[in-house]
Amino acid sequence: MATSIIDPSRLEKIEFSNDEIARYSRHLIMPEVTLEGQKRLKAASVLCIGTGGLGSPIALYLAAAGVGRMGLVDGDVVDFSNLQRQILHGTKDVGRKKLNSARDRIRDINPNTQVDLYDTYFTSANAREIVEPYDVVIDGTDNFPTRYLSNDICVFLKKPNVYGSIFRFDGQCTVFGPHLGGPCYRCMFPEPPPPGMVPSCAEGGVLGVLPGIIGVMQALEAVKLIVGIGEPLLGRMIAFDALKMKFREFKLRRDPKCPVCGEHPTVTELIDYEQFCGIPDARAAEEEEAHVPHITVRELKAKLDRRENFRLIDVREPFEWDICHIPGAKLIPLGQLPARLSELDSADEIVLQCKSGARSARALMLLRDAGFGKLANVEGGILAWAEEIDTSVPKY
Numbered sequence: 329m330a331t332s333i334i335d336p337s338r339l340e341k342i343e344f345s346n347d348e349i350a351r352y353s354r355h356l357i358m359p360e361v362t363l364e365g366q367k368r369l370k371a372a373s374v375l376c377i378g379t380g381g382l383g384s385p386i387a388l389y390l391a392a393a394g395v396g397r398m399g400l401v402d403g404d405v406v407d408f409s410n411l412q413r414q415i416l417h418g419t420k421d422v423g424r425k426k427l428n429s430a431r432d433r434i435r436d437i438n439p440n441t442q443v444d445l446y447d448t449y450f451t452s453a454n455a456r457e458i459v460e461p462y463d464v465v466i467d468g469t470d471n472f473p474t475r476y477l478s479n480d481i482c483v484f485l486k487k488p489n490v491y492g493s494i495f496r497f498d499g500q501c502t503v504f505g506p507h508l509g510g511p512c513y514r515c516m517f518p519e520p521p522p523p524g525m526v527p528s529c530a531e532g533g534v535l536g537v538l539p540g541i542i543g544v545m546q547a548l549e550a551v552k553l554i555v556g557i558g559e560p561l562l563g564r565m566i567a568f569d570a571l572k573m574k575f576r577e578f579k580l581r582r583d584p585k586c587p588v589c590g591e592h593p594t595v596t597e598l599i600d601y602e603q604f605c606g607i608p609d610a611r612a613a614e615e616e617e618a619h620v621p622h623i624t625v626r627e628l629k630a631k632l633d634r635r636e637n638f639r640l641i642d643v644r645e646p647f648e649w650d651i652c653h654i655p656g657a658k659l660i661p662l663g664q665l666p667a668r669l670s671e672l673d674s675a676d677e678i679v680l681q682c683k684s685g686a687r688s689a690r691a692l693m694l695l696r697d698a699g700f701g702k703l704a705n706v707e708g709g710i711l712a713w714a715e716e717i718d719t720s721v722p723k724y
């Protein structure tokens with residue numbers, strides 16, 4: 329039986345109204361929870377970083393369960409592409425700050441939960457101040473700088489960090505907490521992968537229901553730590569495969585050489601996590617891509633209308649082409665381009681296009697290196713086309 333992370337002295341002043349007793353009755357009748365466990369939940373504070381796919385079920389269930397104080401960190405605005413999985417936000421919220429729709433939804437679920445809003449991105453400059461007042465941190469973000477930052481600050485401040493990650497059909501969940509006897513994220517991954525090596529959900533997609541499953545597991549682990557029941561996911565990683573509907577469990581061990589929680593730590597204060605994760609180098613590469621010769625979608629439209637002699641090559645994937653494409657374009661996915669150069673004539677003017685302009689810029693550099701001279705990249709890709717030229721084209 330685990331012990332609660334909530335100090336018993338904090339329960340003395342906790343009281344419940346009759347409405348609250350009724351609200352939590354299904355908890356109160358369980359001998360493992362009782363009024364004592366519900367008091368722990370009410371005394372507890374949980375910080376949820378991000379109110380997206382993972383943050384949505386985390387915040388909804390923890391508020392419903394009676395967590396007394398929830399901190400939410402998010403600097404983003406609700407977009408249509410969020411609604412397939414981010415169930416804190418509704419159609420009417422598109423364009424609103426995510427924090428505002430999250431607050432409204434949580435208030436409706438449980439007005440007894442105090443909601444603290446941090447309308448900002450989580451950074452080295454604000455992490456300590458934001459994390460300090462909370463008992464548990466739940467990381468609901470999907471980028472490496474934030475993952476390392478939330479790990480390091482939680483190790484320094486001795487806060488359990490409930491980890492979850494999702495990609496396409498797969499998810500993972502564990503609890504980091506060297507002060508509780510478990511490992512930290514850096515025990516497994518001391519260094520981040522090279523930038524661009526691991527695609528994000530925005531690049532690779534994610535099945536809409538999956539964050540619900542992983543986020544609910546994160547919320548559940550937070551509840552167990554607070555109430556002090558069961559076996560926490562310390563030192564264990566659950567890997568979930570949605571297509572096979574299989575859960576697997578891996579042992580995670582503390583690394584005595586871990587740079588943050590090891591015996592001789594080399595990282596003892598917060599660092600520049602963007603630098604650490606190679607983001608500036610990735611930006612420099614993007615910068616280079618941005619400087620390839622380009623044309624706007626308006627210029628492309630004018631060229632097409634004038635029936636100019638040029639080739640328009642779409643370097644996206646076939647399934648993207650099926651969603652939408654520009655009339656007159658030819659599909660050659662970026663990955664196939666090196667093998668299909670013979671289909672192109674270096675004497676022709678070639679205009680390259682993708683979803684937003686990044687892949688086609690890489691295609692342009694590839695063709696330039698292969699000796700092609702008359703090249704241009706369509707700025708903003710088919711998204712810009714849908715925005716400025718043909719609003720009947722769907723954005724995805």
Ligand SMILES: [Zn+2]
Pocket residue numbers: 506511512513514515516583586587588589590
């Ligand atoms: Zn560690």
